[in-house]
Amino acid sequence: MSVSVFAPISIGNVSVGFDTLGLCLSPVDGQLVGDIVRVEKLLKTDANSDQFILTGTHADKLPQDTKENIVWKCIVAFNTALAQLGREPLLIKVTLEKNIPVSSGLGSSACSVVAAFVALNQFYQLPFSEIKLLKMMGELEAQISGSLHYDNVAPCFLGGLQLMLNDENKITQKLPTFDDCFWVIAYPDVEVSTKAAREILPAQYERKTLIEFGQNLAGFVDACYRQDKEQAFSLLKDVVAEPYRKSLLPNFEKSILELKQLGSLASGISGSGPTLFTVFDDRESATKAKDWLTENYLQSEAGFVHICQVDHQGARKC
Incomplete structure (x- = not known):
């Protein structure tokens, strides 16, 4: 018996929602950009x-x-939770296929955590509810980032655009999205740790x-429900972190200006960086942005650029 689960990349913050918004993405070319965890039963022999x-x-x-x-x-935490249900864990072999760079701003650790918990839960025939799994994911993710926030694990797990709530019984709420838009992500291959990116903030x-932050976030959520694309993306700006973190990214301000010339609806830092994201509502402009970012934003051959759309599925068997 074996189970394999794929967990996709995500954008934390989404500029306007510091530690409050998260967006799950998948490349339009069908690539599985994320982590895969496989759980197999072992025999005592x-x-x-x-x-x-x-x-x-x-x-x-x-x-x-x-x-x-x-x-x-994750295995240790899951086995502990199983034991609390009076169930004895089986002997297992777990394989992590790590396909996302660490400290990329694309929810790398969340991909591993989500894939692991979903695979283990599937392997044991779903002993835990969605909310229980999400809480366990958040606790493990906090060990990496140093604080409890769900803006990567929630979209990676549940898909779509997720709004984090201050309610332990309902951690997140899925928001409507603009599914005709293309999200271009560019990872330059420079390291920006989440810890360093948090320490640079005041x-x-x-x-x-604070007032501007609240107005922008409320206006963005309102625009999502009304499907007002112009309002939504005019408010997709970061007044909390980007003014301080942009110095950690290569050629960030120059890149933003160039992307605007190419027709970008909005651009920003994915999570704590160094990945940059930019949004277009037509494929041709997104392709031009991909070409420009590949030529001007990447710092090595290990960097990458993908044209993506919203992934509404989240973690799934593969």
């Missing part, structure tokens, strides 16, 4: 403890000590900034 295998294009960037890997910690904000 084959092993006397759980096994973990690390593979994938970015496996070399993760801790090689099994017990330091976030997916191994400890306090002016009242004016």
Whole structure:
């Protein structure tokens, strides 16, 4: 018996919703950009403890000590929760196929955490509810980022555009999206850790900034429900983090100006960076932006650019 689950990339913050909005994306060319976790049953004749295998294009960037890997910690947490239900965990082999760079701003750790918990839950025939799984995902993700926020795990798990709520019984709410839009993401291959990106932010904000943040977020949510594309993307701007984090990204301000000339509806930093995102409502302009970013924003051959659309599925068997 075995189960494989794919967990897709996501944009945290989505500019206008610091730690409050998250968007799940998939490339339009059909590539599976994200992580895959496979869970297989082991026989006692084959092993006397759980096994973990690390593979994938970015496996070399993760801790090689099994017990330091976030997916191994997911196994431990899941087994503990199973035991609380009075169920004895089986011997398993878990394989993480790591295909997203760490500290990319695309929810890399969330991809691993979500894929692991969904695969384990599927393997054990769904012992845990969606809300219970989401809470366990958030707790594990917090071990990486240093604080509890769901703006990557929620969209990665549930798909679509998710609004985080201050309610432990309903952590997130799915919002309407503009499904005719194309989201171009560009990872330049420079490292910006979530910790460093948080430390660069001020400890306090002016009242004016807080009011503007609230107005922009409320206006964006309103526009999503009314499908007012012009209002939505005119408000898709970051007054909380981008003014401070943009210095961590290569040629960010120049890139934003060029993308606007190409017809971008909005641009911003994906999560804490260094990935940049930009939005278009036609494929031709998105392709031109992809070509420009490939030539001017990437810093090495390990960088990449994808044209994406909203992924409403989230984590799924593969």
